Amino acid sequence: MNYASPAGPISESTFRVRYAETDAMGIVHHSRYLPWFEIGRTDWMRQAGLTYAEFEAMGFYLTVVEAGIRYQKPARYDDLVTVRTWLAEVRSRGLRIDYEVVGAQGDVLVTGFTRHICITHDGTPVRLPEVLVQTLERYNV
Amino acid sequence: MNYASPAGPISESTFRVRYAETDAMGIVHHSRYLPWFEIGRTDWMRQAGLTYAEFEAMGFYLTVVEAGIRYQKPARYDDLVTVRTWLAEVRSRGLRIDYEVVGAQGDVLVTGFTRHICITHDGTPVRLPEVLVQTLERYNV
Amino acid sequence: MNYASPAGPISESTFRVRYAETDAMGIVHHSRYLPWFEIGRTDWMRQAGLTYAEFEAMGFYLTVVEAGIRYQKPARYDDLVTVRTWLAEVRSRGLRIDYEVVGAQGDVLVTGFTRHICITHDGTPVRLPEVLVQTLERYNV
Amino acid sequence: MNYASPAGPISESTFRVRYAETDAMGIVHHSRYLPWFEIGRTDWMRQAGLTYAEFEAMGFYLTVVEAGIRYQKPARYDDLVTVRTWLAEVRSRGLRIDYEVVGAQGDVLVTGFTRHICITHDGTPVRLPEVLVQTLERYNV
Numbered sequence: 001m002n003y004a005s006p007a008g009p010i011s012e013s014t015f016r017v018r019y020a021e022t023d024a025m026g027i028v029h030h031s032r033y034l035p036w037f038e039i040g041r042t043d044w045m046r047q048a049g050l051t052y053a054e055f056e057a058m059g060f061y062l063t064v065v066e067a068g069i070r071y072q073k074p075a076r077y078d079d080l081v082t083v084r085t086w087l088a089e090v091r092s093r094g095l096r097i098d099y100e101v102v103g104a105q106g107d108v109l110v111t112g113f114t115r116h117i118c119i120t121h122d123g124t125p126v127r128l129p130e131v132l133v134q135t136l137e138r139y140n141v
Numbered sequence: 142m143n144y145a146s147p148a149g150p151i152s153e154s155t156f157r158v159r160y161a162e163t164d165a166m167g168i169v170h171h172s173r174y175l176p177w178f179e180i181g182r183t184d185w186m187r188q189a190g191l192t193y194a195e196f197e198a199m200g201f202y203l204t205v206v207e208a209g210i211r212y213q214k215p216a217r218y219d220d221l222v223t224v225r226t227w228l229a230e231v232r233s234r235g236l237r238i239d240y241e242v243v244g245a246q247g248d249v250l251v252t253g254f255t256r257h258i259c260i261t262h263d264g265t266p267v268r269l270p271e272v273l274v275q276t277l278e279r280y281n282v
Numbered sequence: 283m284n285y286a287s288p289a290g291p292i293s294e295s296t297f298r299v300r301y302a303e304t305d306a307m308g309i310v311h312h313s314r315y316l317p318w319f320e321i322g323r324t325d326w327m328r329q330a331g332l333t334y335a336e337f338e339a340m341g342f343y344l345t346v347v348e349a350g351i352r353y354q355k356p357a358r359y360d361d362l363v364t365v366r367t368w369l370a371e372v373r374s375r376g377l378r379i380d381y382e383v384v385g386a387q388g389d390v391l392v393t394g395f396t397r398h399i400c401i402t403h404d405g406t407p408v409r410l411p412e413v414l415v416q417t418l419e420r421y422n423v
Numbered sequence: 424m425n426y427a428s429p430a431g432p433i434s435e436s437t438f439r440v441r442y443a444e445t446d447a448m449g450i451v452h453h454s455r456y457l458p459w460f461e462i463g464r465t466d467w468m469r470q471a472g473l474t475y476a477e478f479e480a481m482g483f484y485l486t487v488v489e490a491g492i493r494y495q496k497p498a499r500y501d502d503l504v505t506v507r508t509w510l511a512e513v514r515s516r517g518l519r520i521d522y523e524v525v526g527a528q529g530d531v532l533v534t535g536f537t538r539h540i541c542i543t544h545d546g547t548p549v550r551l552p553e554v555l556v557q558t559l560e561r562y563n564v
Contacts, residue, residue, distance in 0.1 A: 015297070019324070019334075020170050020317035024163035024218055030487040031161055031457035035302035038454075042301070042360065052301075053360040064453040068491045074546075077165055078324065078335040123497075156438070160465070160475075161458035171346040172320075175313035176443035183442070183501065193442075194501040205312040209350045215405075219465065219476040264356075302452050306445035306500055313443055359447055 006086040006098070008140035011044040013083045017075050027074035033110050034067060037099045040085030041114070044097070048139035050132065060129060062116040065094070069112035073103070080104045087140045092127050093117055095136075147227040147239070149281035152185040154224045158216050168215035174251050175208060178240045181226030182255070185238070189280035191273065201270060203257040206235070210253040214244070221245045228281045233268050234258055236277075288368040288380070290422035293326040295365045299357050309356035315392050316349060319381045322367030323396070326379070330421035332414065342411060344398040347376070351394035355385070362386045369422045374409050375399055377418075429509040429521070431563035434467040436506045440498050450497035456533050457490060460522045463508030464537070467520070471562035473555065483552060485539040488517070492535035496526070503527045510563045515550050516540055518559075 013036075023029040045052045052062070075081050082102050089096040094117040101110040118128050128136075154177075164170040186193045193203070216222050223243050230237040235258040242251040259269050269277075295318075305311040327334045334344070357363050364384050371378040376399040383392040400410050410418075436459075446452040468475045475485070498504050505525050512519040517540040524533040541551050551559075 016321075016324070018317050019164060019320050020172055022165035023160060024165070024167045025484055025486070026165045029161050030490060031454050031461075034454035034457070035300055038301050039298075042298070051360065056359075061448055063448070064494055066491075066493050067453060068489075070489050071487055077338075078333065157462075157465070159458055160461050166343055166345070171349060172313050172316035175316070176441055179313075179442050180439075183439070192501065197500075202307055204307070205353055207350075207352050208312060209348075211348050212346055218479075219474065301446060302454055304447035305442060306447070306449045308447045311443050 006084070008087055009044075009047065010084050010086045011040065011047050013039050013043045013085070014080060015039070017077050017079045017081060019077050022077050025074075027076055030069070030071060033069055033071075033101060033112060034114075036081075036083050036101060037067075037085075037097075037112060037114055040083035040099050041097050043083075044085040044087070045135075048135050050135040055132060058129070058131065059121055060126070060132075061119050061121065062095070063119050064114050065117050066115040067112065069110060071110050073107060073109045075101070075103065075109050081109065087136065088113060090128070090133075090136055090140075093125065095128070147225070149228055150185075150188065151225050151227045152181065152188050154180050154184045154226070155221060156180070158218050158220045158222060160218050163218050166215075168217055171210070171212060174210055174212075174242060174253060175255075177222075177224050177242060178208075178226070178238075178253060178255055181224035181240050182238050184224075185226040185228070186276075189276050191276040196273060199270070199272065200262055201267070201273075202260050202262065203236070204260050205255050206258050207256040208253065210251060212251050214248060214250045216242070216244065216250050222250065228277065229254060231269070231274075231277055231281075234266065236269070288366070290369055291326075291329065292366050292368045293322065293329050295321050295325045295367070296362060297321070299359050299361045299363060301359050304359050307356075309358055312351070312353060315351055315353075315383060315394065316396075318363075318365050318383060319349075319367070319379075319394060319396055322365035322381050323379050325365075326367040326369070327417075330417050332417040337414060340411070340413065341403055342408070342414075343401050343403065344377070345401050346396050347399050348397040349394065351392060353392050355389060355391045357383070357385065357391050363391065369418065370395060372410070372415075372418055372422075375407065377410070429507070431510055432467075432470065433507050433509045434463065434470050436462050436466045436508070437503060438462070440500050440502045440504060442500050445500050448497075450499055453492070453494060456492055456494075456524060456535060457537075459504075459506050459524060460490075460508070460520075460535060460537055463506035463522050464520050466506075467508040467510070468558075471558050473558040478555060481552070481554065482544055483549070483555075484542050484544065485518070486542050487537050488540050489538040490535065492533060494533050496530060496532045498524070498526065498532050504532065510559065511536060513551070513556075513559055513563075516548065518551070 084100040088098040225241040229239040370380040511521040
């Protein structure tokens with residue numbers, strides 16, 4: 001599980017930790033970073049010029065086939081955190097996105113990745129549609 | 142916000158509190174009882190003879206239009222809790238379900254209700270379908 | 283369950299709906315509004331001049347003893363929503379906060395309230411501490 | 424990210440998918456498997472003879488430092504799923520647990536692992552306490 005160094009453009013999504021995201025250890029529950037990664041790739045795609053909502057409305061999903069997360073430091077309620085997101089790899093049928101969650105001082109809290117393949121709404125795997133490939137090529141230079 | 146005394150059959154759903162359901166206060170987060178109520182009504186409908194999954198597959202949803210919850214005692218990680226569920230009211234276009242969450246000693250932790258109306262999958266409100274009304278009448282005596 | 287018309291200052295918290303907040307109906311799951319209300323009161327208290335994190339660090343919790351929610355219109359993934367929050371009632375031992383979730387066009391999606399009492403970290407109910415009462419009096423005029 | 428073949432005892436935790444665990448794709452949201460893994464290790468430890476709640480009450484946490492998940496098939500609302508859990512590795516300061524989520528027909532839906540280190544409640548990393556090591560040695564043969 002290696003995290004690539006960011007090559008292309010990086011999006012930054014900043015928000016405060018919700019109380020509902022903490023657990024009895026007093027810190028953010030480890031499952032809660034996956035929804036944060038999702039915020040990250042939503043923002044990355046919006047910046048790239050094709051929102052995931054639009055992409056979905058075209059009849060596709062970028063379904064998650066693998067995820068990996070390394071936890072270095074905890075985040076706590078009301079902390080200001082930033083998810084840094086970049087495209088790590090593109091293939092004909094899928095892509096990998098990498099993430100870094102940093103605290104207000106810029107210290108790395110969590111790193112991770114998600115791998116996706118493209119499927120239609122009935123679940124059939126397909127090649128990445130041209131509209132997505134072009135968006136990625138135009139943006140991720 | 143009154144909770145009716147149970148009249149008809151009561152279902153009981155028993156499970157352990159998940160760590161992910163706790164918050165930094167060391168107790169179950171107050172939002173987590175709504176998914177528990179949902180477990181309760183899933184079990185109640187299964188007992189009544191028509192699962193909600195089947196009902197949904199027929200083209201309907203029982204969408205939630207109102208919910209109320211009173212918190213009396215906290216639940217904690219690994220506690221064995223039971224959701225007691227009963228049908229409180231049926232009208233031509235909707236119904237109300239009441240809930241009680243009790244601890245392992247039978248002490249009441251939380252009470253609540255949800256009101257539902259029936260809609261089709263495109264969001265149109267409709268009367269409760271005959272299949273549901275008959276199921277409720279047959280069961281809730 | 284009545285929702286008071288806002289009297290004092292109203293905070294507005296705006297954010298996008300996360301994919302993880304949706305359910306198989308394609309809309310935001312009804313339990314997800316309680317964490318949004320929590321964002322609302324976090325922001326309201328910050329505006330009032332005493333963050334809830336600071337208040338908690340003083341040894342107190344504003345624990346939720348009751349919640350009520352009315353669902354009028356659904357919110358969907360990537361929608362821009364705003365939680366409007368105001369103080370509805372203050373008593374010696376507790377308070378009520380009211381909320382309105384509105385969509386990007388200002389249409390009301392959900393209304394609700396939470397009632398809170400003040401407890402110490404070991405769970406003992408206490409009067410609202412002077413620091414909180416003064417903050418509320420200074421702000422909520 | 425390799426998943427070891429189970430060597431020692433395997434616990435099985437069976438439950439139904441909650442509606443609140445689904446997302447707008449109509450399937451279980453990919454973040455929801457981490458809380459399921461947590462149910463798995465809670466049950467595994469209970470079977471081993473030391474509940475995680477007891478272990479925590481002794482002043483320790485097994486905090487998650489890494490997690491990996493591979494998604495093979497989706498789970499849906501009301502599906503009966505089983506989390507199979509086993510101890511994959513023990514070291515002086517940590518351990519790895521592996522998981523397999525299977526459907527009602529025994530088909531593998533998801534595989535994954537979590538790595539943990541032992542810390543005290545103030546966050547200091549420590550060697551696995553004797554009580555835990557002995558429990559694991561006695562059980563995991």
